[in-house]
Amino acid sequence: MIHEYSVSGTALTGEDLEARDVTIVVEDGIITAIEEENKVSPYWICPAFFNSHTHIGDTVAMDVPCNGTLEELVTPPDGLKHQILAQTSRSHLITAMQNTMHEMIHSGTAGFADFREGGPEGVSALKEASRDLSVTPVILGRNGGEMYAEGAGISSTRDTTSWSEVAHRMKNEKKIVGIHAGERDPEDVDTALSADPDFLVHCTHATKKQIREIADRDIPVVICCRSNFLLEVTQGMSHPPVHEMMDAGVRILIGTDNAMFVQPDMMQEIAFVHTVYHVPAQTLLVSATSGFSPGGISHTIKKGNKASFFVLDTSWGNLHHSRDIKSTIVKRAPTGHFCARIF
Structure with a gap:
């Protein structure tokens, strides 16, 4: 088991799912930090x-x-x-x-x-x-x-x-x-x-x-x-x-x-x-x-919560054209873009 790792991308964070470019740090299954970034890889990170x-x-x-x-x-x-x-x-x-x-x-x-x-x-x-x-x-x-x-x-x-x-x-x-x-x-x-x-x-x-x-x-x-x-x-x-x-x-x-x-x-x-x-x-x-x-039980992406989120790879296909990440996830059910599940 990996005890510490980080994931970077555009994450839907907090109770209101605010889209932010961040690095999420996870230690022993707990989110210990959410660090702001100026530029991230083409990944979307969504609560499970x-x-x-x-x-x-x-x-x-x-x-x-x-x-x-x-x-x-x-x-x-x-x-x-x-x-x-x-x-x-x-x-x-x-x-x-x-x-x-x-x-x-x-x-x-x-x-x-x-x-x-x-x-x-x-x-x-x-x-x-x-x-x-x-x-x-x-x-x-x-x-x-x-x-x-x-x-x-x-x-x-x-x-x-x-x-x-x-x-x-x-x-x-x-x-x-x-x-x-x-x-x-x-x-x-x-x-x-x-x-x-x-x-x-x-x-x-x-x-x-x-x-x-x-x-x-x-x-x-x-x-x-x-x-x-x-x-x-x-x-x-x-x-x-x-x-x-x-x-x-x-x-x-x-x-x-x-x-x-x-x-x-x-x-x-x-x-x-x-x-x-x-x-x-x-x-x-x-x-x-x-x-x-x-x-x-809370799946919200915030510091102190258990890590329960999935990652979508938007480097291929048409998802990166989205003007609203949340609408695209809901309307287009892009399970083919899953590249990680961190539960």
């Missing part, structure tokens, strides 16, 4: 992505030919994905999750929050799968798995009778509580809010009143827009109500949801949200790279 909502175990059901409702496909305990997971061996599951994590690393993701099915065994499998990889999962268990994880990843409150008990127990243990809410309608948002969650996932159909409460309580919302379209719980840019949430002051995070349907590629995700929902590139890139506030 944090994928704030995944189900990577669903890799074992990737692109299985299927049609059906949200309930028939992914709702526990009898959705199609749960049937496939129940028939999958531990070794196959671990290999599939490892393969998906390699894809995540390749596309610039250094961490992710996973709703892990399968109880304690499911949590154990993801821990084993990620043991020697440079991507770090925040594991949120289910069906007893939450006792062995960083917290609980609760399905819709309409899908389980134990959600309140689980959330209360997690709170007492100072663990993270994440809940799916408002994916197909607004009816489960209020009950989810009553559990005092650390974050909500989807809120695809949250009402103005619910959005106001979410903002007032400073609860982050993870939007998963490609998944919403593929599962047909939305057909347009009004759901999820991203602009209403942003206008109200809701903290937006970005997730890719089920690997069964969507590749966990954050560049593809933010390009989609930018194109379909017209969310500014600056806003999206901050949401996708700032880290995971419910877990106290």
